[in-house]
Amino acid sequence: MLIGSASRLATVLAVETSCDETAAAILGGDGTILAERLLSQQEHAQFGGVVPEIAARAHLHFLPDLVRMALADANLAPSDLHAIAATTGPGLIGGLIVGAGIAKGMAVAAAKPFIAINHLEAHALSPRLPGLIPGGAPFPYLLLLLSGGHCQCVAVQGVGQYRRLGTTIDDAVGEAFDKVAKMLGLGWPGGPALEALAREGSPNHPLPRPMLGRANCDFSFSGLKTAVAHLLAPSEGALPRTEAADIAASFQSAVSDVLADRARHALALMPGATMLVVAGGVAANAQIRAALSGVAAAHGLPLAAPPPRLCGDNAIMVAWAAIERLRIGVYDGLETAPRPRWPLEELRGTG
Numbered sequence: 344m345l346i347g348s349a350s351r352l353a354t355v356l357a358v359e360t361s362c363d364e365t366a367a368a369i370l371g372g373d374g375t376i377l378a379e380r381l382l383s384q385q386e387h388a389q390f391g392g393v394v395p396e397i398a399a400r401a402h403l404h405f406l407p408d409l410v411r412m413a414l415a416d417a418n419l420a421p422s423d424l425h426a427i428a429a430t431t432g433p434g435l436i437g438g439l440i441v442g443a444g445i446a447k448g449m450a451v452a453a454a455k456p457f458i459a460i461n462h463l464e465a466h467a468l469s470p471r472l473p474g475l476i477p478g479g480a481p482f483p484y485l486l487l488l489l490s491g492g493h494c495q496c497v498a499v500q501g502v503g504q505y506r507r508l509g510t511t512i513d514d515a516v517g518e519a520f521d522k523v524a525k526m527l528g529l530g531w532p533g534g535p536a537l538e539a540l541a542r543e544g545s546p547n548h549p550l551p552r553p554m555l556g557r558a559n560c561d562f563s564f565s566g567l568k569t570a571v572a573h574l575l576a577p578s579e580g581a582l583p584r585t586e587a588a589d590i591a592a593s594f595q596s597a598v599s600d601v602l603a604d605r606a607r608h609a610l611a612l613m614p615g616a617t618m619l620v621v622a623g624g625v626a627a628n629a630q631i632r633a634a635l636s637g638v639a640a641a642h643g644l645p646l647a648a649p650p651p652r653l654c655g656d657n658a659i660m661v662a663w664a665a666i667e668r669l670r671i672g673v674y675d676g677l678e679t680a681p682r683p684r685w686p687l688e689e690l691r692g693t694g
Contacts, residue, residue: 353425353669354417356449357662358410360402360442361434361462362492363393367406367413368658372425372666374473378416379659380409391531392521399437406445421453426674428665431459432682433492439681447677458665459675462656463488463687466622467499468667469660470647480647485609485616487602487635490623491517491534496560496609497687499620502667505687508609509560516598517625519564523571523594527587537591538628544588546596548574555601560609567597599634606638620647627651 353372360366366381384401387393414420421427429446432439443459450457466488470480485508486497494511514522517534524533529540550570553563571594575582582590610616619639625631626648639646653659668674673691 353666354419354423355426355428355458355662355665355669356410356413356421356424357428357460357658357665358406358442358446359430359462359465359656359658359661360406360438361430361432362438362656363387363398363401364656365402365405365409366656366658367409368662369413369417369419369424370659370662370666372669374663374666376659377419378413379657380413380416381657382409388531391525393435395435395437398435399441402438402441406441410445410449421449421455424453424455426450426456426458426665426669427453428458428460428661430462430465430661431679432461432685434462434683436681436683439683443679443681451677456674457677457679458668458673459679460661460664460668461685461687461690462661463493463495463685464503464505464690465660465664466490467497467505467687468502468664469622469649469653470620471667472649472653472659472663475649475653476647480620481617483613483615484618484620484647485606485613487606487609487619487621487626488623489516489602489621489625489631491515491521493623494562494564496605498613498616502671503673503690505690507686507688508612509562509605511562511564513563513565514568516562516564516602517623519568519598520625522568523591526571526575527591528581534625534628538595538630540588541591541595541630544585544590544592546593547589548593550574550593550597552597552600552604555604558608560605560612562601562605564598564601567594567601595628595630599631602631603634603638606635610638610642610644616644618645618647622649622654624655627654
């Protein structure tokens, strides 16, 4: 085992630049958060979505200062680190190149190992960060990864050992939230705004539940999104807030029902699961958490989820994934290239 009991023996600095969050964090080997810096890029709001070129330029502008501030916060120099990690995929290639390039440069200058982190694995392992879940999160567990770019049911057997049980055949769940929020005039990012509006309304519109009851664990949200568009089509101008709130509540209720149904089917395919884990930006949604908690309880399992601040993209989860990989002796060469697509199934693990 490469990790000592003292946190300073395996201190890891990690950066996250896969989309529109620019982040740096430093963790000790025992999971102690020594420093965290995160900047949510606001440059994209006027466009109603992330513009890859703008995101990459913002990462290049802000990341070096965030890294310097994180090191200062932790009272560390690069020579004090055990390893340096970066999200290396999947994600927007421009941002990945910036983050991986800066991390590799630091690794060369400080003569430290470089660890290429799969963004999906960082989400998958985030509930194992010590102190988040009473008793920890032992393998194997069922993961629902719910974000703006991903929607998957995954059997997590160990570090680097993943079996995908189902995925979306069209839109990711977070993407559907953002698009419906835009239809309702809520701006971007839409997920949190739609959830807030839904609390004011009632789910009284009979929207469809795509894939409900299907034998597999796949998802589909395009038809639900289209149903909302048809519901709004007769409207001229801005909807009264009460009506918009009812539509938001109806949409959120439909999504919650679908996710709960998919989780039930996935648990039936993974009888040895120790818990149901939900991670990713959409995991911060309180109604979705409640629906999944009910599914887990019905199977005699706990629902585990990172706190809302760690559901979105962040460097803490990247650093923790790096520590998990260090524990099994997995490093990466500097030739490891950023990958806009990087399935979990292609990772190296303990097997």
